[in-house]
Amino acid sequence: MTAVGDIVAERSVHLTRASLVRYAGASGDFNPIHFSDHVASAVGLPGVLAHGMLTMGLAVETIVPWLGDAGRILEYGVRFKNPVVVDPESGAELRIVAKVGAIDARGARVDLTVTHGETTVLVKAHVLVRLP
Structure with missing residues (x-):
């Protein structure tokens, strides 16, 4: 039985610049702020940023094993507060x-x-899920 306050899932995800390239290819989002240090700094960013939709997708994917069926997700919404800067050497840990x-x-x-x-x-970042 699920109760308010229960932690139902948790994980860490390591992102690299290669992760961003793969996501760009899959999503079609080739904005250079997601792969070029030069462009990112030229527009005033602290570095190359992970795609917001990648971050959002990784977050909600965390609960799928607990749900057993992603079709039980009824609604999902977030607000982006801070970017994820992906270091060229060490990457980024979410x-x-x-x-x-x-x-x-x-x-x-x-x-x-x-x-x-x-x-x-x-x-x-809230996900409304249908309970079994």
Whole structure:
């Protein structure tokens, strides 16, 4: 039985520049801020950034093993708070924790905490899931 406050999933994901290239190919998002240090710095960014949709997708994917079926996801939304800077040598480590925030007649609201180091990346990251 799932209860409010339960941590239902957690994981770390290591991103590299190669991860960004693969995602760009899959998504068609070839914005150079996701692969070029020169372009990123020219537009005032602290470095090459992970795609927001990649970060969002990795976050929600964390709960799929717990759900057993991604089709149980009814709604998903986030706000982007901080970018994920992917270092050319060390990459970037995302930490994702999924915790049940509420349960009602529609299902369970799972709150995702997504951090990169000490920095919160996504806020108001909520997934509404249908309970079995």
